[in-house]
Amino acid sequence: MTVLSVCNHKGGTGKTTTTIHVAAALGLSGWRTLVIDLDPQGFLTHTMGTEEPAPEQSVAAFFDADADPGRIRVREAAGFDLIPSSSTLTRRMRDLNKPTDVLWVREALQRLDLEYDLLLFDTAAAVTVYSLNALVASQHVLIPVLPEYQSVVGGEQTYQTTQLVENKLNPRLDTRQFLFTQVDARKRMHKTYREYIQEKYGEAVMDNIIRTSTSLAKSRDDATTIFDHEPSSRGALDYANATDELVGRLQEASKDAGRKADPATTAPNGLPAEADADPEVSQLLNS
Numbered sequence: 289m290t291v292l293s294v295c296n297h298k299g300g301t302g303k304t305t306t307t308i309h310v311a312a313a314l315g316l317s318g319w320r321t322l323v324i325d326l327d328p329q330g331f332l333t334h335t336m337g338t339e340e341p342a343p344e345q346s347v348a349a350f351f352d353a354d355a356d357p358g359r360i361r362v363r364e365a366a367g368f369d370l371i372p373s374s375s376t377l378t379r380r381m382r383d384l385n386k387p388t389d390v391l392w393v394r395e396a397l398q399r400l401d402l403e404y405d406l407l408l409f410d411t412a413a414a415v416t417v418y419s420l421n422a423l424v425a426s427q428h429v430l431i432p433v434l435p436e437y438q439s440v441v442g443g444e445q446t447y448q449t450t451q452l453v454e455n456k457l458n459p460r461l462d463t464r465q466f467l468f469t470q471v472d473a474r475k476r477m478h479k480t481y482r483e484y485i486q487e488k489y490g491e492a493v494m495d496n497i498i499r500t501s502t503s504l505a506k507s508r509d510d511a512t513t514i515f516d517h518e519p520s521s522r523g524a525l526d527y528a529n530a531t532d533e534l535v536g537r538l539q540e541a542s543k544d545a546g547r548k549a550d551p552a553t554t555a556p557n558g559l560p561a562e563a564d565a566d567p568e569v570s571q572l573l574n575s
């Protein structure tokens with residue numbers, strides 16, 4: 289199973305929109321895809337028309353030693369399965385302050401042996417124990433970036449966090465891809481920011497972009513995606529093309545799979561013991 293986090297520490301960069309539409313596009317191509325909503329605000333869960341379930345039927349079960357994530361009834365969304373978020377994550381976060389608390393999700397995935405081709409995490413716009421759990425369990429990171437100052441800074445910080453996570457916690461973290469979203473080709477600054485990131489991160493920048501699209505901006509909560517209600521719009525076209533490219537990139541990376549094993553099926557190594565907590569990780573957890 290390929291595991292990918294959609295992450296940018298800055299808010300409103302298209303993380304949730306991208307998670308939904310990549311998962312939906314893959315569903316249309318026959319991929320068995322699971323989305324886990326790790327954002328305590330649960331916008332993805334809400335957008336997919338899913339009521340907030342009891343905590344033990346939500347992603348909160350992953351962070352509760354008395355709950356069994358294997359008993360979560362996954363919800364059917366637009367061509368993919370969904371493990372919904374829970375507002376209890378916000379309260380629970382106060383207690384999740386040990387370095388080992390970044391391992392809950394990876395350890396649960398190792399036990400569960402899920403039958404999906406791809407697992408996608410939607411994350412919140414911050415370095416929290418939840419986004420770190422996603423990164424620690426992933427082989428790949430997709431960083432949606434708006435071609436604007438704060439989003440580009442957030443994207444670069446996210447890239448640095450992924451390097452820290454790879455070095456300290458998850459040596460199997462393999463690729464990072466920047467995906468530019470809400471791009472307006474008429475704006476010179478949009479081109480300038482994209483070129484800046486391309487110059488600095490080269491191959492990590494996806495060729496496809498997601499243009500600004502009113503059909504994507506329309507807020508819906510009826511479990512449909514742009515592929516259902518406006519399949520010939522540019523939003524649908526852009527996400528279909530970007531997903532194709534992403535799949536190619538992930539498949540290319542998996543050719544080197546011998547190099548790095550699947551974090552969800554491999555025994556964790558180098559786990560930080562509580563006693564010698566890494567100060568950088570503690571700082572991340574407390575930030």
Ligand SMILES: Nc1ncnc2c1ncn2[C@@H]1O[C@H](COP(=O)(O)OP(=O)(O)OP(=O)(O)O)[C@@H](O)[C@H]1O
Pocket residue numbers: 298299300301302303304305306327331411412413469470471498499500501502504505506507523
């Ligand atoms: N390509 C697009 N064109 C126009 N509007 C878009 C596009 N992509 C996303 N949006 C809109 O931008 C807003 C932010 O998108 P989204 O919620 O996906 O970002 P996010 O990174 O998940 O935000 P948060 O950090 O709050 O979780 C939403 O209102 C969404 O509908």
Ligand SMILES: [Mg+2]
Pocket residue numbers: 303304305327331332411412
């Ligand atoms: Mg979001």
